[in-house]
Amino acid sequence: MxxxxxxxxxxxxxxxxxxxxxxxxxxxxxxxxxxxxxxxxxxxxxxxxxxxxxxxxxxxxxxxxxxxxxxxxxxxxxxxxxxxxxxxxxxxxxxxxxxxxxxxxxxxxxxxxxxxxxxxxxxxxxxxxxxxxxxxxxxxxxxxxxxxxxxxxxxxxxxxxxxxxxxxxxxxxxxxxxxxxxxxxxxxxxxxxxxxxxxxxxxxxxxxxxxxxxxxxxxxxxxxxxADREFAIDATYAPRVGICRTPHWDVATEASRAVLAEAARLLEAGGAVVADARLPDVCDGLADAQAGIMSYEAAAAFSPEWQTRPDGLSAPFRTVLNTGAALGGVRFAQLQDAAEQGRREVTRLFDQFDVLIAPSAAGEAPAGLDSTGDPLFGRMWTLLGNPCVHVPVGVGPGGLPVGVTLIGPRWRDDVVLAAAERLERAARARGA
Missing domain, CATH: 3.90.1300.10 (Amidase signature (AS) domain)
Structure with missing residues (x-):
């Protein structure tokens, strides 16, 4: 049935x-x-x-x-x-x-x-x-x-x-x-x-x-x-995988670190070639660049609401808009230039690797509903524009899910989706 x-x-x-x-x-x-x-x-x-x-x-x-x-x-x-x-x-x-x-x-x-x-x-x-x-x-x-x-x-x-x-x-x-x-x-x-x-x-x-x-x-x-595309996922594809601990490794919990290591092990056991990947130095500041660009553009995008209905905006959102308005166009242009430099240098990293794997979040979902958690581990990849796939891999000490993000070259979504499906099959076979 x-x-x-x-x-x-x-x-x-x-x-x-x-x-x-x-x-x-x-x-x-x-x-x-x-x-x-x-x-x-x-x-x-x-x-x-x-x-x-x-x-x-x-x-x-x-x-x-x-x-x-x-x-x-x-x-x-x-x-x-x-x-x-x-x-x-x-x-x-x-x-x-x-x-x-x-x-x-x-x-x-x-x-x-x-x-x-x-x-x-x-x-x-x-x-x-x-x-x-x-x-x-x-x-x-x-x-x-x-x-x-x-x-x-x-x-x-x-x-x-x-x-x-x-x-x-x-x-x-x-x-x-x-x-x-x-x-x-x-x-x-x-x-x-x-x-x-x-x-x-x-x-x-x-x-x-x-x-x-x-x-x-x-x-x-x-x-x-x-998107009018067929993402052909090759089940036999054995990618070159770079383990990317990101500039924020010190924020990752033991659960997040253990799951990243387990994902690398599962991929390697399935035939992938796995090695450490070192991000270019420009990446150290890209999370902050993303936050600045986002706040600057938000201040422009929400100018009508800010001017006519400020009482309807939450205090955290007003902070975002005030931060963006204070940034200034010169600094915004500098942050966009840093983003372009980051894209050029990370693109070269994909000459060595087909995909990268990195933490998706610091760890398990926090308790309570007052916050949705820290976006730190996603900021850089969004700024760079690369395709990303989160795959669940295990659970943390609190019994909640933990996984990893696979990142691919821009416009090669088929590559990162193939690697993600490979990891997903391996995790399910192991009993994730």
Missing amino acids: TIITELGLRELARQVAQRTLTAEAVARAFIERIEAQEASLHAWQYFNADQVLEQARRIDAANVAMGALAGVPVGVKDVMDTADMPSTYGSPIYAGHRPVFDAAVVAKARALGGVMMGKTVTTEFATFKPGPTVNPRSPSASQPHTPGGSSSGSAAAVASGMVPIAFATQTAASIVRPAAFCGVVGYKPTFGTLPTVGVKPLSPSLDTIGALGRCVDDVAFFVGAL
Whole structure:
């Protein structure tokens, strides 16, 4: 008997396209999962079961060939515009806001047959002020842990089985960190792979759309469909892997360090050539450069809200905007120049290695919901624009997930996805 909620994305879409499954049956299976868990997890900013079923029935009734995402249930992060659902961007300023058009990637997902299940909770404007979402991996309901941010609801929805795939965005670490904390796969493509039109901008030179999913193949299939690419994952591919401890190794916990070593061991046991990778000296300052660029561009992007509704902005976000406004254009240009230098020098590192592996976060998800955790380990990779895939590898002393980020050369997402799937298979075979 087919258990709909356990099907991979490719198989699910294939069965709906061939009409051995209906989009409505798929939608009902995931609606049941949402209704059973939402009261405790708070992953959804907006969810309407009747609206979901109406979408699914339209797909089933269409007398046309179905698209690549036929019947696939998709969570939509609430920084993305949707014409048929409110888009609040995690802010009371935009309560009830209804855009005229879908974001470009949402429109594309619908055109390919995807079913938009609702809007997942985001932190305020995809920055620091958390929403109410609880990490589904928290060992005890009495002591909730953060799911990470800013793609909090998307990560929790995937980790709990409410949806098989969800949109996420990353400006600092908002795909990788929630993937790490919730024990799911997070894929941040090469910067510019997917269009950000219709996504509330935070920092246009950094904002990147990606996905959170249950496995590497699901995120590769989903993003590939949206980008009109087929990411061919070669199961026999044995990459040259560089162990990258990053400039922030002193912040990594023992759990994070142990998982990085275990990931290297698993890859090497599977035939990869593994060696230490030394980052160029310019990388030492790139996390700070990312933070400066993000705050400067945010101050410009949110000038209307800052001038007209400052009372609606949280204190942490006002701090970001004030910091950016004080930076100045000369310093901004210097930071962008440092980023360009970093891209040139890190590109040379990929002459020696096919992929790098690095910590995804300092360690396990912190307890409590007042913070979504430190984005430190993701900042540099987002600034550089390289494709990143988080893969769960183990658990920490608190019983929560810990994993690693695999980083590939820009525009060679197929390479990093292949290495990530190789690590994922090895970790599952070992019992991660």
